[in-house]
Amino acid sequence: xxxxxxxxxxxxxxxxxxxxxxxxxxxxxHHAASRARDPHRRRAEGLRNTLWFA
Numbered sequence: 001x002x003x004x005x006x007x008x009x010x011x012x013x014x015x016x017x018x019x020x021x022x023x024x025x026x027x028x029x030h031h032a033a034s035r036a037r038d039p040h041r042r043r044a045e046g047l048r049n050t051l052w053f054a
Contacts, residue, residue: 013053 015021033039 013049016053
């Protein structure tokens with residue numbers, strides 16, 4: 001991940017950027033968190049981005 005580009009992990013940020021959120025009742029999605037990522041760094045960057053986009 002480039003440090004020059006803000007990491008966006010939240011739906012609100014994506015929606016503010018023009019993305020749409022859809023509900024598909026027939027779709028089942030399973031997401032396993034990456035073990036390669038540092039959860040503390042991810043949390044810190046998420047908080048930073050919340051402040052940037054507030």
